[in-house]
Each structure stands twice: as C-alpha cells, then as structure tokens.
Amino acid sequence: MGDGVTFDESGILLPFEPSEYVARLGLLRHRMEAARLDAVICVSPATLYYFSGYDGQSYGDEQALVVTLDERPPVLIVRDIDLSLANDIAGSAWGEKRPYHYPDEDPAQFAWEIVAAALKGGARRVGLEEDQWYLSASYYRRFLSGMPEGWQLKDATELVNAVRFVKRPAEWRYIREAAGIAATGLDAARRCARVGIREVEFAAEIEYATRRFGSGVPGIPTFVESGRRTVAAHSAPTDRKLGSGEPVRCAFASVRRRYQVTTYQAFHIGEPPPAYRQAFEGCRAALEVLKAEIRAGAIIGACCRRARTTLNRHGISAGNMGRWGYGVGIAFPPSWAEPYAINEPSTRLFEPGMMFCLHVTMSQPAEGFGFTFGANYALTEHGPERVNHEEPDLIVVA
Secondary structure, three states, rough: OOOOEOOOOOOOOOOOHHHHHHHHHHHHHHHHHHOOOOOOOOOOHHHHHHHOOOOOOOOOOOOOOEEEEEOOEEEEEHHHHHHHHHHHHHOOOOEEEEEEEEOOOOOHHHHHHHHHHHHHOOOOEEEEOOOOHHHHHHHHHHHHHOEEEEEEEOHHHHHHHHHHEEEEHHHHHHHHHHHHHHHHHEEEEEEEOOOEEHHHHHHHHHOOOOHOOOOOOOOOOEEEEHHHHOOOOOOOOOOOOOOOEEEEEEEEEEEOEEEEEEEEEEEEEEOOOOOHHHHHHHHHHHHHHHHHHHOOOHHHHHHHHHHHHHHHHHOOOHEOOOOEEEEEEEEOOOOOOOOOOEEEEOOOOOOOEEEEEEEEEEEOOOOOOOOEEEEEEEEEEEEEEOOOOOOOOEEEEE
C-alpha cells in the first residue's frame, strides 16, 4: 500500500489510498449482512472520515454517509457550502455527493431518498448511528418521521463503530506520528512546570509545541489544574498561578490526520507529602495490575475489577473516578475518545489491534489533592504495548 497516502487530481493529500476505504466498507457490509441490515446511515464525523476520508470542520451541521449492502459507492450528504471540500478530500475515493441547502432542504429526507432509490421494493431494515453527539433530537425525529411506511429503523451505533476499534496496518503511520508529537508536548510541559506560571500559559506552551510539530485539532482542549483544583477533573486552565509545594495535573491530545494520542501527566512542585506519594504508588500498582490482566479475549470489566482490588488494599478505591480508560483513534470535538469505555460494567472483549488509553484519575478532597496519569497502548499478541514514548510517572519539579 505504499506509504499509506495518495494525491488526487486536485493535489489534495488523502489520508489513505482508495483501496483502503474499499476494504473498510467490506468489513462494514459483512457486519450489516450478519445483522440483516439493508443499509446504514452514519452521522458521526469520525465515521464519515473513517469510511470516506471526508474531513470537514462541519461537524456542527447535519451530515450523513449512506452505505447500502450492495457494492455501490456510499453517498456523502453535506451542506452545499462544503461540497468543494468534499470533492477535494474525498474526491478519488467516492462517487456521489449529495449537497443540501440550509435551511431549505433536509439531509434526513435526502438520506431516505437515497436508500429508497437503491433498495427498490419491499420492507427494509435500515441502521442509524444513533448514540452520537452529532445526532440532535430534531435530526433524529426527522429520520423517524421520514422513514418509508413498513420499514424498520435500528440502532447501528455499535455495528458501525466496532469496525474501526481494531486498527488496520495503514492506520499505524499516523498513530506513530501522533505519539512523536505527544512526546514534544510532554517535554514542553516538563520545561514549563514552575512556580508562577499561569495555568493558561502552561497549557499554551503544550499546545504550541504540539501544533508546531504538526498536531491537528484535538478532540478536547488541554486540561490543566493546580493546587486544590486538582481534586476535580476536566477543568479548563485558568489564570491561577502554579505555587510552591502544589500538585499539578494536565491532559492533552496530539493528533495526526485526526488520529489522537492522549497523555495524562501528574506533576508536583517540590517533594509531595507522604499522603500524595502513597496514593500515587497505590494507583501505579493498580495500573500495573490492569495492564497485566489485559489480553486478547479478556473481558474489559473483569480486568478493571481486578485493578480495583489493588486500590482497595491501599484504601483509596473511593477516590478513583470510575473509568480506567477508553478507546483511542479517530476523534472529532467534543471528545478525543472512541465510543467504548474501559470500566467495570463493560462486557466488551479486548481484541488484538485495539488501541486504548489506560489511566488512573484520583481525587482526595480531604487531603486537598488529586492527580491523573496514563498513556495509550496497543494490544498485541504479547499484551498491551505502549504507544506513547514514555511510561506514565510522577514528575517532581525541584
């Protein structure tokens, strides 16, 4: 497959050669046939990108990709103002694009027209990628109201997304590039973690380093918390200055061609107190147990429960914020995660070729601190192998 990229006649660099998209569609249609679906309608920008190469900043608008069980090319539905972008980026991979004019035309109606024209006669079963940020209540209601009489609409979220959970060989090029960029971001964080720097400046230094070395748009902006703010997770950086003797935590994603590699890092300005160090070592031990449990065919939830027993022995289980990780790959705002979680309720099996983040996020309100640390791993026949350049650890700043 060469270097995994190709140019079309307009000179636009495509993420992958057309044959790669044909292979992905074959995997999707195999699942559709097993589920007895005549067509699927995808709405997530990550799914559109995976199966067509379309990479617009148009994910705030209604759009869709219609895939039928036969061998005809999928049809991409986008706003007319994005048609040129669709033709450039997805030009050599796909045939028909169906533009609609906002607000006069309805992409849900267009999707049904495309499906009905392809599947002439009889009642049909059609899948819709329902469990998505990008399917508003209004968009969903229009899919329901516009469905031909006698047809069935099924939730195809799992069916569609499971195709991309196991990474194909061509995808690893971008993942490796993103991991290299993540290392530059971590280096910048290590250089800039000091007393007096504001959280927003700290985040800016990380983001500048990653963008300067080629990172695309992350699914989530950089998280930074310092001092007692580390008790909470998912905080946007503020004007607060890092202080002496304080904990600091950050999380960021580095991106190549929409493939995200995430980094979770704990810092402490000066030597941490014993309670912090003990909690951190307990969490590190739990993460090591989790990695040791993960193998092909293992149940995700069972692996997480084994890790939980280590936190129980250290008396810090209540401070764990519930999720041990998530799938990583293609992502668009507002998330950098693939739609499956690594948590205790999960019954999903680990599969070879999966890439996922493993992290521990700890909150100790009574002690006034919290931290997070973690990295991405690929599941091989030997178990999880780290994608990030460094194993997650506590960084103590002198």
